[in-house]
Amino acid sequence: MTMENLIRSQDIIGKTVVDEEGRRVGTVEDINFDPQAWHVDGILVTLEDEAAEALGEKRPMLGMGKAQLNIRTPRINNAGDFVLLKGTLRDMARALHEGGGQYGGPPR
Numbered sequence: 001m002t003m004e005n006l007i008r009s010q011d012i013i014g015k016t017v018v019d020e021e022g023r024r025v026g027t028v029e030d031i032n033f034d035p036q037a038w039h040v041d042g043i044l045v046t047l048e049d050e051a052a053e054a055l056g057e058k059r060p061m062l063g064m065g066k067a068q069l070n071i072r073t074p075r076i077n078n079a080g081d082f083v084l085l086k087g088t089l090r091d092m093a094r095a096l097h098e099g100g101g102q103y104g105g106p107p108r
Contacts, residue, residue: 007079016082017045017071019089025051028083032070042072043083054089055096 009031017025030044045068047057052067059067075092077084085092 012043012079012083015079017043017085018082019085019087019092020077021088023051023089024048025085025089025092026066026069029068040073042070043076045069045071051089055093057096 012028012031015028017028019025026045026047028043029046032041032044033039034041047055047067047069049066052059055067055069057067057069059065071085075086077086087095
């Protein structure tokens with residue numbers, strides 16, 4: 001891997017996140033980095049209202065701000081002009097309902 005192939009966190013934060021059907025899921029808010037394993041574990045996504053509703057995610061207390069979701073790297077297909085997820089919103093909703101799996105769930 002050359003330095004030209006590396007993606008910096010500032011290149012990802014703020015990118016639009018879409019599912020494999022092209023539906024807008026949200027925007028990358030932050031990168032989740034595992035310092036012990038020394039790798040990116042996933043991304044923190046601020047969800048679009050429609051995506052949050054489809055996923056059953058709730059807004060923070062008092063209704064201020066938007067719902068957020070951690071998405072682990074195995075669920076990310078590609079990152080370029082936007083971040084493309086593996087699967088659809090329906091797949092995400094099913095996985096979250098069954099315990100999260102490759103989706104990290106709401107931020108802590």
